[in-house]
Amino acid sequence: MLRLKIFIFAFILPVFSLQAQKQGNIWYFGFGAGLDFNNTPPTALTDGKLITDEGCATICDNDGKLLFYTDGIKVWNRFHQEMPNGTGLFGDPSATQSGVIVPYPGNSDLYYIFTVDNNLGQYGFAYSMVDMTKETGKGDVVVKNIPMFTPSTEKITAVQHANGTDVWVIAKPWETTNFTPTELQPKGSKPNLSLVIPGSSTQDLYSIPTATSRHRLWATSWQ
Known part of the structure; x- marks a missing residue:
């Protein structure tokens, strides 16, 4: 039976400090499109450099001013220029959550970019880091393509730890019912592949959103 894969464009912001501040106030997505939520009503943006059907991420400072954005493969700064070392990240244009940006706990100048390859791709789940003190x-x-595990599905999400400082980044290995969380702390990432969140399906997933209460994790599939 022929199966039709229908892509539904959805914005799934990580559930952590972005909600309380303005770090999620600008979105770049699709083919040069964007939205600025610093204005009421939000205004359309047409200066973005993204050309993607699927996963992408944008981050602002605490005042809602653009810092950078990515499709999980390239990284553009606030002037829409490619960062000097910002190409060749391990995301994929066909990964539904190709890149997710997470502020480094305890350091406002550093940001993680977590990436996932296409399903069963050789790069799997990895991370890079951006230092905003560089390039004036x-x-x-400044750190690129550090492997976490492979193979993975195309899905990532992030949620703030109950301690209010650390962040959990949650991904899903391929063909397992379990989700694998990574704890980000002020001293750095702390991968713990022995810690798992039980699930109920081995299918590839469309997305992994988390509830604002931080007590629920949903996973959706296109099948």
Whole structure:
């Protein structure tokens, strides 16, 4: 039987400090499109450099000013220029959540970019880091493509730890019912592949959103 894969464009913001501040106030997505939620009503943006059907992410400072954005493969600064070391990240244009940006706990100048490859792709789940003190404040990728595990599905989400400081980044290995959380702490990432969140399906998933209460994790599939 022929199965039709229908892509539903959805914005799934990580559930952590972005909600209380303005770090999620600008979105770039699709083919040069964007939205600025610093204005009421939000205003359309047409200056973005993204050309993607699927996963992408944008981050602002606490005042809602653009810092950078990514499709999980390239990283553009606030002037819509590619960062000098901001190409060749391990995301994929066909990954539904190709890149997710997470502020580094305890350091406002550093940001993680977590990436996932296409289903069963060789790169799996990995991360890079951006330092906003580089390039006279425009930022650059200073750590690139550190592997976490492979193979993975195309899904990532992030949620703030109950301690209010750390962040859990949650991904899903391929063909397992379990989700694998990684705890981000002020001293760095702390992968713990022995810690799992039980699930009920081995299917590839469309997305992994989390509830604002931080007590629920949903996973959806296109099948």
